[in-house]
Each structure stands twice: as C-alpha cells, then as structure tokens.
Amino acid sequence: MRRKWVKVLALFSVLALVAAACSQEDDAETTTAAPAETTTTAAAAETTAAPSETTEAATETTEPGVAFDVGVTAEPCPNGNADNGCIYLGVISDLSDGPFAPLAIPAVAGTQEFWNTVNANGGVAGFDVAITSDNTVDAHYNPSEHVEGYLQIEPNILMLAQSLGTPQTQAALPQYIEDNMVAVPATWWSGWAFPENDGGGLVLETGVNYCFEAMNDVDFVVGQLGAEISYAVVGFPGDYGGDYAAGVALGAEAYGLGDPTFQLTQVPLSAGGDVSEAVSQILATGPNVVFITTGPLEMAQTMGGVFGAGGQAVFVGTHPTWNPGLVQQEALLPALEAAYFQSGFMPGWFGESAGHDAARAAADSIGQDPNEWFLNGWASQYPVKALIEAAVGNGDLTRAGVVASLQQLTDVSFDGMLPNQSYVGDPNVSAPRMSIINQVDAAGPGGTKTATGMFVGPTAEGHDFSAPCFVP
Amino acid sequence: MTEFLQATINGFATGAIYALLALGFVIIYKSSEVLSFAQSGLMILGAFWVVYFSTVLELNFWVALLLGIILSALIGVVIERSMLRPMVGKPAFSVAILTIGLNIALTVIGFDLIGVEIRSLGDPWGIQVVQMGDLVVSRKDLATIVSSVIVVGSLLAFFRYTRFGLAMRATAIDQETALAQGIPVARVFAVAWAIAAGLATIAGVFLGAGTGVSAAIGVRAIRALPAAVIGGLDSIPGAIVGGLIIGLAESYTVTYQSEYLAFLGQNFSTAVAYVVMFLVLLVRPYGIFGTREVVRV
Known part of the structure; x- marks a missing residue:
C-alpha cells in the first residue's frame, strides 16, 4: 500500500516538474513577448545573433x-x-x-x-x-x-x-x-x-575614479598628520582594491612615505574571507593610517578587530566602505567617529x-x-x-x-x-579629479558630515593620466 | 613571547566558537548517526533571534540570549521531528544530502530575516579591551572563552550525571539495545538537535559580538566541520580539541605565516583548517579521538 502511495507521489512530482517547466517557458515567452507586440522584440530576439543586421531590419x-x-x-x-x-x-x-x-x-x-x-x-x-x-x-x-x-x-x-x-x-x-x-x-x-x-x-x-580618490586621500592624511606617517593598504582583489592601492602608491611616492607596513588583499567575507589577517597585520606592524578598499562589513570588522584588541589607527576608506547602517553599531561608533574617514566622488546627504x-x-x-x-x-x-x-x-x-x-x-x-x-x-x-572626504557623524543625515568639501589635491592635480593606474 | 601568548588567547577564543559548533555536529552524529551539515544555517537563524529579541523587542541582552537559545532549540526539535524522523533507516548519504538542503533553506531564511545590513546584537562586550600585563585581550574574547568553558562543562555534566544524559550516551553506543531497554530514542534524537541548535546560537552570538551580525557569518561556521572531523566525528572531547586546534592553527597562521612562510601567500589562514584536517586524517583516518571501525573483510 505504502509503495503504491510512493508511486502516486512520484508521478505527481514528475507532473508538477513538467508543469513548472512549461510554466517557466510561458513566463519566458511572456517576458519577451511584452515588447514583442511591438516589432521591437522581434528584433531583439534576432539581435543577439546578428546585431547590426537585425537592428537595421x-x-x-x-x-x-x-x-x-x-x-x-x-x-x-x-x-x-x-x-x-x-x-x-x-x-x-x-x-x-x-x-x-x-x-x-x-x-x-x-x-x-x-x-x-x-x-x-x-x-x-x-x-x-x-x-x-x-x-x-x-x-x-x-x-x-x-x-x-x-x-x-x-x-x-x-x-x-x-x-x-x-x-x-x-x-x-x-x-x-x-x-x-x-x-x-x-x-x-x-x-x-x-x-x-x-x-x-x-x-x-x-x-572621480578610485586612483585619483586615493591620491586625494593621501594628500588629506598628510595634511592632517604630516609626512612622517606609516601606512598600510587593505583592499579587495581586482581593480577595486588594485586601482585604489595604485593611487595610494602614487600619493605615497609624492610625499616620500616609503612602502606600506603591509599590503593585503582582503577576500570578501561573503566569499569565505576573514579579517583576522588584516587585524593581525595592523596590530603587528602598527601603521598610523590604514587605507582600506573593501565592503562596509569588512571595514567594520577590521576596525572592530583592531580597536577591540587595543590597537589604534586612522582608517581612510573609499566610498563603498561606508554604510549608514554602521551608525547603529553602538560598540563601534566611538571608533568610527574618532578614526574613520570616507572619501567619495560627491557630497553626501548634507x-x-x-x-x-x-x-x-x-x-x-x-x-x-x-x-x-x-x-x-x-x-x-x-x-x-x-x-x-x-x-x-x-x-x-x-x-x-x-x-x-x-x-x-x-x-x-x-x-x-x-x-x-x-x-x-x-x-x-x-577625467574628474575632485573628491570629498567625510567623517562619521551619527547625528548627521546619512551618518556623515564633510571634512573637506570637494577638492583636488596636488598629487592628483599633477598626475599625468595617460594610462590606467592599475591594469589587471 | 607576548606575541605568542596573544596569538594563543585569540586562538582559544576562535577555537571555542568552532568547538561549540563542532559539538553540535558530534552530538547529532553520536545520537542519531546523522552527519548534519545544517549547523551554519542554525547558527545564522539563532543569531538572528538574539538580534531580534535584543534590538527589535529591546529586551535585556541576557534575556534575549536565553530566549534565542530556547527558540533555536525548539526549531531544532521541529526540524528533527518533521524532516529527520521520516529518514530513520534511510541511507546515511541520503540523510546527509537532506541536511545540506536544510542548511541552504535555513541560510536563505536567515538572510531574509537579517537582511543586507549589519545587525547589532546589543551585547555588553563591545570592542573594549582588558589589559593583562603585556597582553591586551578583548572583553569579547574573554567572554567567549569563559562562556564556552561553562557551556561545555555543563554539557559534559549533563551527559555524565543526569538520567537523560545517560540515555543519550546509551543511545550513542547502540540504538537498538537502548530502545530494547526502554530508552526513548526518538526523544534522544530530538534533544540532540535541540542542543546542537542552542550551541550554534551561542556560537553565532560570539561571532557577531562587538561588530555585529551579518549573513556572512555563516561562511565562517563551515570551518567547524574540519574541527569535528579532526577530533573524531563521534567524540565529544574530540570536538572540543578539534575546535581549539583549528582556532589556534588559524591564529598562529595569521600571526606568523606572513613572516616565516610568506610563499604560501595571503589569506592562507582561511585554508589552514582544511590543511590541518588533511594532515590529521592522513595519520588518523577516524580523527584524533574517533572510534576506529573494524570491518570484517
């Protein structure tokens, strides 16, 4: 008896799968068909194969x-x-x-x-x-x-x-x-x-691109802390981290800052990464400034890890390192307000x-x-x-x-x-060279206020932009 | 020396979290012979409940933690009753695959509940530190170690000194004999899932304490599986030792690898758990404390 029910259930499952598949086909047709009632979609279907010919047709x-x-x-x-x-x-x-x-x-x-x-x-x-x-x-x-x-x-x-x-x-x-x-x-x-x-x-x-943004960030930091600083660079793999790191290197060269205390490629946490290496390296090498190009979660955890182990450093992050939701992190907020700066390509909510x-x-x-x-x-x-x-x-x-x-x-x-x-x-x-640097202000709209207004630093202004700063 | 001690404390704190998760694997495996891959999903969901009770309902953190553990334990029981119970007697492979699907479902639900933001736990430790001589230890790490010792100690006492703990141990040795002796084996299975879910919740809270909970913490939990395998899948002390080994290995790697083994490249610490597992299994295929199976051929 039980086997019979299992067979019936299996049959229903197969029928359901077939029905679902048909339904998906229908959906697909509908999606394409919406514009298809105009001649546009007919063109679209052919476009993939031979764009120039069909476009004309x-x-x-x-x-x-x-x-x-x-x-x-x-x-x-x-x-x-x-x-x-x-x-x-x-x-x-x-x-x-x-x-x-x-x-x-x-x-x-x-x-x-x-x-x-x-x-x-x-x-x-x-x-x-x-x-x-x-x-x-x-x-x-x-x-x-x-x-x-x-x-x-x-x-x-x-x-x-x-x-x-x-x-x-x-x-x-x-x-x-x-x-x-x-x-x-x-x-x-x-x-x-x-x-x-x-x-x-x-x-x-x-x-502004990441490279000029980084040059302006270095200019800002040197203006704030002087040219005797040590620095580290932490960034996602690929052009996001690479381009910014190249800009930091150009800025550091302009001021004779020397090499970073360390430079780390940070794997996103959602891809199985872990900020413990960044935290450990920051604590071990003690840079004054950490230039960071990650997502907000990685930035927050790295800062939390450093300050949570008694470390200190100024963090300067690209605009994707900031998320207004971070002001809800009461434990981290004092550190963010004191030591985090976010650069960007335009003024924020303010x-x-x-x-x-x-x-x-x-x-x-x-x-x-x-x-x-x-x-x-x-x-x-x-x-x-x-x-x-x-x-x-x-x-x-x-x-x-x-x-x-x-x-x-x-x-x-x-x-x-x-x-x-x-x-x-x-x-x-x-190419735009102006950027802005913000700092955290929990009371401000969007959680930030500007520290600089839009500006171009001398490094970015003088850079000969005849090639990308970073090529994969 | 200070650096080594600092790395050791950090390793113990991380290892304690892995140990809690690995204990969940082992308790389920020992009691029901189910290899559960659902621990990371249970962890995300459990951490969310604590976030919810603590910051949405604005309950005291400790009350929120307790309610989160209880709710997770209930979910563990429901999962066991509704999904695992019908699989009793089915091939172990099928059940393991089922738990992978279960983990995906729990993770998706957890993602939806947590959302894309970083959610604060409202925990009392924050990112403050305690100075101990030359050592700087975060309050969160201290809390993780102390709490894990208490939880694991209580669990071991439960297994050793309570009637139900004895029943669970008996079931772990031989399910059929336990059943013949009147032990409620079905209830043992359910309690095993409840304990595993509760432990996963505590682990999730310590992973998210200070800097907040996000859906990404689930990825970290996967490294507890090598911890359970290293210790031996059917050994509770093995889960604890395995968790600590992985935690210490990761901590020593992030501290020393870039200096002494730089050729291994960056972010090697994320892979070291699997390297250690590989090395241990080469020498002890059943884990350090695992029961060696004798098969007649």
Whole structure:
C-alpha cells in the first residue's frame, strides 16, 4: 500500500516538474513577448545573433521621426505618460547577499526614483524611462552570474542603468561591445576613462575614479598628520582594491612615505574571507593610517578587530566602505567617529545643490532613509538622460544611434551634485579629479558630515593620466 | 613571547566558537548517526533571534540570549521531528544530502530575516579591551572563552550525571539495545538537535559580538566541520580539541605565516583548517579521538 502511495507521489512530482517547466517557458515567452507586440522584440530576439543586421531590419520610427529598435517602444511604459514612448533600461547589481548589497539596494532605488521623477515631469524627449523588475538582475557580485543575467535581459533593454562591479563589468564588456550596449558602471576603475578599456566609451562612469580618490586621500592624511606617517593598504582583489592601492602608491611616492607596513588583499567575507589577517597585520606592524578598499562589513570588522584588541589607527576608506547602517553599531561608533574617514566622488546627504534637493525630495516620497548611495544611484543617471536627449535630437534612438551620440557628451550637468563631466577627449584632460572626504557623524543625515568639501589635491592635480593606474 | 601568548588567547577564543559548533555536529552524529551539515544555517537563524529579541523587542541582552537559545532549540526539535524522523533507516548519504538542503533553506531564511545590513546584537562586550600585563585581550574574547568553558562543562555534566544524559550516551553506543531497554530514542534524537541548535546560537552570538551580525557569518561556521572531523566525528572531547586546534592553527597562521612562510601567500589562514584536517586524517583516518571501525573483510 505504502509503495503504491510512493508511486502516486512520484508521478505527481514528475507532473508538477513538467508543469513548472512549461510554466517557466510561458513566463519566458511572456517576458519577451511584452515588447514583442511591438516589432521591437522581434528584433531583439534576432539581435543577439546578428546585431547590426537585425537592428537595421527592425528599426521603427515614431511620428517626430526618431528611429528606434531594441529596448524602445512607441507604446507608453507601464503606468507611464500616455503620449510618450517607452525606453527600457536594465540593472545588474548586487541585491541580496553579496558584499555590496547594503549599498547597491539604495543605489538602485536612487536610479529608479531618478527616472520616476523624470517621467513625472513629462519624460525625456518624448519618452518615459522604465526599469522593470524583469530587467533587474541580482548577480550576487559574481561575474559569471552578471554575464548570464545580462544575456537574459539584453533583448529587452536599450541601455544598462547600472552594471555593478569592475570584474563583473569587465567580464560582460565583450558582450556589451557586441550589442552596442552603453552601461553605467557602479565601479570607479581608472581604466574606464580609456576607450581601449570600455569598448570605445560604452561605460559611462560618474565622478572621480578610485586612483585619483586615493591620491586625494593621501594628500588629506598628510595634511592632517604630516609626512612622517606609516601606512598600510587593505583592499579587495581586482581593480577595486588594485586601482585604489595604485593611487595610494602614487600619493605615497609624492610625499616620500616609503612602502606600506603591509599590503593585503582582503577576500570578501561573503566569499569565505576573514579579517583576522588584516587585524593581525595592523596590530603587528602598527601603521598610523590604514587605507582600506573593501565592503562596509569588512571595514567594520577590521576596525572592530583592531580597536577591540587595543590597537589604534586612522582608517581612510573609499566610498563603498561606508554604510549608514554602521551608525547603529553602538560598540563601534566611538571608533568610527574618532578614526574613520570616507572619501567619495560627491557630497553626501548634507550636499547643497538642486540635484541634492530633488533627490532628497524623491527619497522622502518613498520613505527612503538618508543614504548617500541613493544619491549615487540618482546622480549616475544624468549622463544617461543627456545621452537619450542627444540620440533623440539626432533622430536615432537605436543602440547604434545611442553609441554614435556618445561623442556629444562633452559637458554633462549633474544639477550641481558634482562638477560637470565630459565623456569625450583626452582622459588626462576630461577625467574628474575632485573628491570629498567625510567623517562619521551619527547625528548627521546619512551618518556623515564633510571634512573637506570637494577638492583636488596636488598629487592628483599633477598626475599625468595617460594610462590606467592599475591594469589587471 | 607576548606575541605568542596573544596569538594563543585569540586562538582559544576562535577555537571555542568552532568547538561549540563542532559539538553540535558530534552530538547529532553520536545520537542519531546523522552527519548534519545544517549547523551554519542554525547558527545564522539563532543569531538572528538574539538580534531580534535584543534590538527589535529591546529586551535585556541576557534575556534575549536565553530566549534565542530556547527558540533555536525548539526549531531544532521541529526540524528533527518533521524532516529527520521520516529518514530513520534511510541511507546515511541520503540523510546527509537532506541536511545540506536544510542548511541552504535555513541560510536563505536567515538572510531574509537579517537582511543586507549589519545587525547589532546589543551585547555588553563591545570592542573594549582588558589589559593583562603585556597582553591586551578583548572583553569579547574573554567572554567567549569563559562562556564556552561553562557551556561545555555543563554539557559534559549533563551527559555524565543526569538520567537523560545517560540515555543519550546509551543511545550513542547502540540504538537498538537502548530502545530494547526502554530508552526513548526518538526523544534522544530530538534533544540532540535541540542542543546542537542552542550551541550554534551561542556560537553565532560570539561571532557577531562587538561588530555585529551579518549573513556572512555563516561562511565562517563551515570551518567547524574540519574541527569535528579532526577530533573524531563521534567524540565529544574530540570536538572540543578539534575546535581549539583549528582556532589556534588559524591564529598562529595569521600571526606568523606572513613572516616565516610568506610563499604560501595571503589569506592562507582561511585554508589552514582544511590543511590541518588533511594532515590529521592522513595519520588518523577516524580523527584524533574517533572510534576506529573494524570491518570484517
């Protein structure tokens, strides 16, 4: 009798699996089919195989004479302005258990709210912009998941509003190039400034890169503590840690600081890493300053480990080392307030500009707590908006048309959130070099206040930026 | 010498956490012959309960800890009753795979509950230190060592001096004979899971004390498995010794390896648990204190 039930259950299980598989197929069809009701999706399906040919074959034109194909529809966005067409953007980020999830989630919210605000104000050049959940991928800070996720959403989108992680973006770059996919990186590698590294300008980075940021950090520290300091460098593997470490080395060389007491590649805790080696080395070698390029958790645990063992050091971290949630760590807060400085590419929640005001208002409207990553996600979309306007102005909103319009991004405004930026020309001239240094202020919005305002230190100002600071 | 003593104290503190987790492995294995890979999931979930009671419900930390342990123990019982009990008599391999799936499920639930932020435990130790001569010892490490000694001592006393502890030991020796003697073997299984879940909760609290709990602590717990294997999967003293060996090996590695064995590269401490396990198993395939199986061929 029992065996009979087992057989029945097994049969049901098989049927359930088959049903689930069919259901997934249906879903997949639906996802692709949504844009497919317009000719756009038909193009999208073929685009992967032969982008240049299909783009031409399936290009549509709106009444004002704007050509478009993949990721753009003449029909309005879901809940969009009825008279506007729709541009679909994608997001590939770290949204659950990767090391940057606490930062990426508010950043994506900022990106989303930027476009919601644009749409609420009538859209951009006759189009609304939509980032749907179907076109949002959680890649867990994993390059292979990043590429897989990209391949899934590529047929639906015009551009990527966020591509998080340097190794991840590099892994997908050949595909971006093949697909004419412009992407906004949530990564500040110095190599993105050079056409040979970003597919001829496909990667639209915003603000100062890690390398210049590090030079400014060294300038700041030397200004505060003098040039007789010892220092250590702790950073994630790859370009994030490597680029920043290269900038620190350039700054240290400029001031004759000598070699670091140690330099450690810190494996993210989510990947099985452990901060005990960093803590041990800091305690053993006693640097005055630790330059750190990790996630917030690694930074917090390293500081906690050092101060919890009676050690002392000033910690200077890149902007991804800070998470406003850290002010809730009562035990660590005194150490953070006394000895942690965070650099960044724009003023945080305390910033005073039209862009800051608009972003804060949007954040209020959705109940978002003060978080500078919301601002980062918001600010990162100004170049995309400028690019859409340029492409529509040229009458060509196809991916190829968008790529052709990149050359017009010579003076992108961020509504005062950070200095205007050019994406064209000699990187030695156009690459941003200004950064800001903040310190922890539990009472302040976003948990920080500025220590310096936006500035360029002498090392960054004098650096000949003719090549990336770090090449993997 | 100071450096060595400092590394030893740090190693004992880390090893105590591994020992607590390894004890969970061993108690479940001894009582029910189930190789459970669910300890890290139980740890994440247990640590979350303490966070919840302490910082969301704003209860006193010690009350939160006690409630967290009790709730985790109940979850352990529920898991045993609902998932492991139906597997009694099934191949050990199948049950082990089931516990891997269980660990994934618990971890996902823990991730969802904890979220992406670092969650404060509200513990009383913080990152303050105690000066002991030339040594600087964190209060958290001292608390970890002292608490672990108390917990392990209580556990050993429970096994040795209580009727139920005796029943658990009897079940560990021979389940069928124990059953024939009227020992409630099913209840022994459930209590074993309850104890393992409680120990995992305490380990999670000490891992997250001071700098906060995040979902990433689960990765660290996986290193307790080599501790259990080194000591011998069916040996309670072995779990304690194995945990301390791994803790000390990691601590000495982070202290001395970059100086004396730099060719091994950075972050070798994260691999040293597995290297030690490999070396021990080469010499003693059943672990240091494990029971050697005699098989007629």
